[in-house]
Amino acid sequence: MIFNSIPFFVFIALFFPLYFNLKGKARLVLCLAASYFFYGWWDYRFLSLIAFSTLIDYFVGLQLDKTEDAPARKKLLISSMVVNLGFLAFFKYFNFFIDSFQDMLLGMGYEGSMHSLGIILPVGISFYTFQSMSYTIDVFKKEIAVEKDFIRFATFISFFPQLVAGPIVRASDFLPQFQKDREFSWDRVTAGTGQIIWGFFKKVAVADSLAPFVDQCFAAPETFGSLHLLIGVIFYSFQIYCDFSGYSDIAIGLARIMGFDFPDNFKKPYFSRNYSEFWARWHISLSSWLRDYLYIPLGGNRGGTFASWFILVVFMVLTIFLTGWWWLAIIYLLGSVATYFYMKKSDYHHKNAYNYMNLMNTMLLGGLWHGASWAFVFWGFLHGSYQVVQRLCGPLWNNVLDTIKTPKFIKNALAMLLVYASTCFAWIFFRAPDFDIAGQVIVGIGSLEAFNFGAVINKFWVIKGVAVIGILLLVEVLDVQRPLWEAIQQRPVFRVVSFVLLLWAIAFFGSFGANSFIYFQF
Amino acid sequence: MKKLSWIFAVIALFFVGDRIAGWVLQQLTERSQFRYSRLYQQQAEADILLVGNSRGLIFYQPYIEEQTGKSTFNISYNGMPMDLARVLIEDYLDRYPAPKQMILDVTICDRENKALTTGYNMFVPYSPRMYDLLYYNDKNSAIASKFSHLYRYNSEIFQRSIFYLNKSDEDWLIDREINQSMVDGVNDFEMDTIGLIDSVFLHLNVAVKAAVQKGVDVKLVINPYYPAYAARMENLKDLKIRAEQATGLPVRDYSTAVKETKGFGDYQHLNKYGSKLFIDKMIKDGILK
Numbered sequence: 001m002i003f004n005s006i007p008f009f010v011f012i013a014l015f016f017p018l019y020f021n022l023k024g025k026a027r028l029v030l031c032l033a034a035s036y037f038f039y040g041w042w043d044y045r046f047l048s049l050i051a052f053s054t055l056i057d058y059f060v061g062l063q064l065d066k067t068e069d070a071p072a073r074k075k076l077l078i079s080s081m082v083v084n085l086g087f088l089a090f091f092k093y094f095n096f097f098i099d100s101f102q103d104m105l106l107g108m109g110y111e112g113s114m115h116s117l118g119i120i121l122p123v124g125i126s127f128y129t130f131q132s133m134s135y136t137i138d139v140f141k142k143e144i145a146v147e148k149d150f151i152r153f154a155t156f157i158s159f160f161p162q163l164v165a166g167p168i169v170r171a172s173d174f175l176p177q178f179q180k181d182r183e184f185s186w187d188r189v190t191a192g193t194g195q196i197i198w199g200f201f202k203k204v205a206v207a208d209s210l211a212p213f214v215d216q217c218f219a220a221p222e223t224f225g226s227l228h229l230l231i232g233v234i235f236y237s238f239q240i241y242c243d244f245s246g247y248s249d250i251a252i253g254l255a256r257i258m259g260f261d262f263p264d265n266f267k268k269p270y271f272s273r274n275y276s277e278f279w280a281r282w283h284i285s286l287s288s289w290l291r292d293y294l295y296i297p298l299g300g301n302r303g304g305t306f307a308s309w310f311i312l313v314v315f316m317v318l319t320i321f322l323t324g325w326w327w328l329a330i331i332y333l334l335g336s337v338a339t340y341f342y343m344k345k346s347d348y349h350h351k352n353a354y355n356y357m358n359l360m361n362t363m364l365l366g367g368l369w370h371g372a373s374w375a376f377v378f379w380g381f382l383h384g385s386y387q388v389v390q391r392l393c394g395p396l397w398n399n400v401l402d403t404i405k406t407p408k409f410i411k412n413a414l415a416m417l418l419v420y421a422s423t424c425f426a427w428i429f430f431r432a433p434d435f436d437i438a439g440q441v442i443v444g445i446g447s448l449e450a451f452n453f454g455a456v457i458n459k460f461w462v463i464k465g466v467a468v469i470g471i472l473l474l475v476e477v478l479d480v481q482r483p484l485w486e487a488i489q490q491r492p493v494f495r496v497v498s499f500v501l502l503l504w505a506i507a508f509f510g511s512f513g514a515n516s517f518i519y520f521q522f
Numbered sequence: 523m524k525k526l527s528w529i530f531a532v533i534a535l536f537f538v539g540d541r542i543a544g545w546v547l548q549q550l551t552e553r554s555q556f557r558y559s560r561l562y563q564q565q566a567e568a569d570i571l572l573v574g575n576s577r578g579l580i581f582y583q584p585y586i587e588e589q590t591g592k593s594t595f596n597i598s599y600n601g602m603p604m605d606l607a608r609v610l611i612e613d614y615l616d617r618y619p620a621p622k623q624m625i626l627d628v629t630i631c632d633r634e635n636k637a638l639t640t641g642y643n644m645f646v647p648y649s650p651r652m653y654d655l656l657y658y659n660d661k662n663s664a665i666a667s668k669f670s671h672l673y674r675y676n677s678e679i680f681q682r683s684i685f686y687l688n689k690s691d692e693d694w695l696i697d698r699e700i701n702q703s704m705v706d707g708v709n710d711f712e713m714d715t716i717g718l719i720d721s722v723f724l725h726l727n728v729a730v731k732a733a734v735q736k737g738v739d740v741k742l743v744i745n746p747y748y749p750a751y752a753a754r755m756e757n758l759k760d761l762k763i764r765a766e767q768a769t770g771l772p773v774r775d776y777s778t779a780v781k782e783t784k785g786f787g788d789y790q791h792l793n794k795y796g797s798k799l800f801i802d803k804m805i806k807d808g809i810l811k
Binding site for chain 1: 525535662663676
């Protein structure tokens with residue numbers, strides 16, 4: 001079931017009155033049943049996957065609570081990881097590796113005889129798997145208490161507002177909120193409704209309005225001029241932002257009405273002045289998950305471990321063998337030699353090099369988390385590279401700007417532009433169906449052929465796109481200046497007017513084809 | 523109770539504003555020179571009615587009028603499907619004296635396009651037929667257009683109405699020359715076959731019958747394609763036969779009538795120069811009188 005569909009509105013209209021009229025266990029059971037119904041509406045067969053993950057992590061949690069024996073605890077953790085990551089690997093990556101292996105054999109002149117399976121990717125598997133794993137890891141590290149109530153635990157894993165596309169809510173944030181019944185509150189209803197309407201505006205009016213133009217650009221880039229393609233890439237940057245953050249807003253708003261507080265998942269990411277800031281504003285629940293469960297355990301910015309090397313080497317070997325891009329070996333070799341000499345310079349450089357490796361590993365795995373394709377891995381590599389380059393060259397860049405006495409606002413604007421432009425460049429690989437198409441888009445833009453508005457096809461889509469992006473940016477800029485939401489919350493009249501303005505904007509600009517959310521595929 | 527009154531305030535404000543904004547936009551579109559605004563504002567009386575999809579836009583009206591001395595009205599639109607064209611033709615015939623001629627490019631029957639119908643939401647107040655078609659093609663959209671008047675104007679058609687607020691749309695035609703890479707690559711891509719759908723030809727039959735009954739001289743044609751592209755179209759002949767069977771009228775095939783490369787904007791559309799060549803040919807053949 002997707003939020004922007006009539007069945008969802010019927011579902012929610014039936015759910016909320018029941019939810020607020022029930023108390024205690026009955027309310028939890030309702031939440032759980034509703035969540036399974038919500039997910040099962042898409043494909044009931046995959047309910048068994050969620051149920052199995054839930055059972056495994058519930059019992060592992062209970063066992064972890066019972067034993068203090070370190071090796072036994074480790075075994076329990078590993079068993080949970082194997083099951084969760086096993087499901088993820090099978091459903092999300094099995095075909096990818098089989099197909100890549102097949103291509104590699106073909107490249108070497110052998111006819112492979114393996115067949116990829118007709119595996120359907122269960123919606124949201126990456127989200128609920130990470131949520132479930134974070135619980136087990138936190139219990140293992142004794143950072144949270146074990147949840148002994150099965151219904152409560154199962155509801156935490158399958159909670160329908162954020163089940164299929166996040167935000168990935170940590171057990172430490174979410175489970176304590178189940179301890180007592182959340183009371184009905186008008187303030188929560190209005191705040192939640194506001195966030196839901198804003199989420200719908202982002203999804204229906206912005207993302208879905210931009211989608212046709214973007215789809216056309218990436219379907220046959222060779223047929224369009226330079227400006228047309230550039231607009232397509234810019235539109236995609238807003239499409240994916242509004243599609244995903246719109247979902248998060250609706251999820252957070254629904255949870256807020258129900259009495260739960262979820263952390264923000266997006267904080268105006270395109271206003272970032274550096275790449276670290278970008279990742280602190282974009283898909284925050286995933287980036288913080290990767291930070292806490294991957295980057296820091298690898299050593300973070302304090303240094304490195306064997307795993308820092310190992311993951312990187314595995315990525316290098318796999319990309320060379322499975323893509324058949326042998327020339328990569330030379331680049332990797334040169335990179336490794338450069339890293340070796342860099343590390344030899346001093347302890348400071350040694351520590352830095354590990355930090356860069358950890359960053360790169362985190363971004364590569366983050367890329368792979370998004371989907372089983374080399375394009376996503378390359379997208380992660382680009383973001384990893386941006387962060388490494390920023391750390392290497394950032395001080396020099398700042399010194400140059402300070403030397404020529406650049407005013408602060410110009411410095412910020414330049415930094416924002418640079419981060420936005422390079423993020424857009426990376427989005428090309430994220431969106432393009434393959435590297436050839438991505439290359440055509442880049443070459444097409446770089447050629448500067450037909451770089452005039454007259455050569456842009458479907459100008460009416462462009463006008464509508466610019467209008468909705470304009471509204472989005474206006475609201476975000478106002479919100480940066482003074483937290484708009486606070487002002488809206490304080491004055492009921494302001495709240496009514498803002499709701500109505502957004503509803504009008506949705507009616508006037510919205511695209512109502514019940515288009516699925518992009519992040520469902522991840 | 524006070525809280526509930528705020529909910530009512532949101533609902534009331536939404537509907538009041540929606541109706542006022544809808545009324546303002548309606549006033550704007552009624553003043554537009556865009557073809558459909560003129561159709562529903564009694565400003566479209568013509569001797570020759572021109573019908574097609576984007577390929578129907580190559581009927582370059584100023585040149586036809588100059589050469590024939592007759593007035594024209596073109597109801598063509600990008601991606602126009604036959605069911606929508608049928609509604610527009612019937613609405614035209616209901617509102618105006620019958621035109622002397624109707625020239626219809628039958629390649630309009632090459633597809634269905636239910637999504638485009640929603641763009642014509644804004645004409646629902648003037649045409650019960652349009653509402654019926656919208657309801658049939660997209661029930662949710664039809665209901666939404668009753669619920670919100672602003673929603674009616676959520677379309678490219680509305681944007682075009684604003685664009686043509688103070689100017690004519692009669693020279694809406696590609697004014698570029700097909701590029702060399704397209705010319706060179708004409709054999710390099712996979713061609714789709716035309717989907718021949720029964721219901722589409724049924725709409726063609728109804729529209730043609732309605733015009734003939736009013737005494738209109740209906741001419742069915744296939745507008746020109748880039749010749750090398752036309753040669754690759756597998757079932758264009760089948761489309762012609764189906765159109766003839768559906769209407770009982772002959773279809774004049776001009777698919778390869780324009781040979782000059784510089785007469786094309788792309789594979790499927792003539793440019794202004796090509797359009798003039800095509801119109802000259804139709805006049806010479808007695809199709810356009």
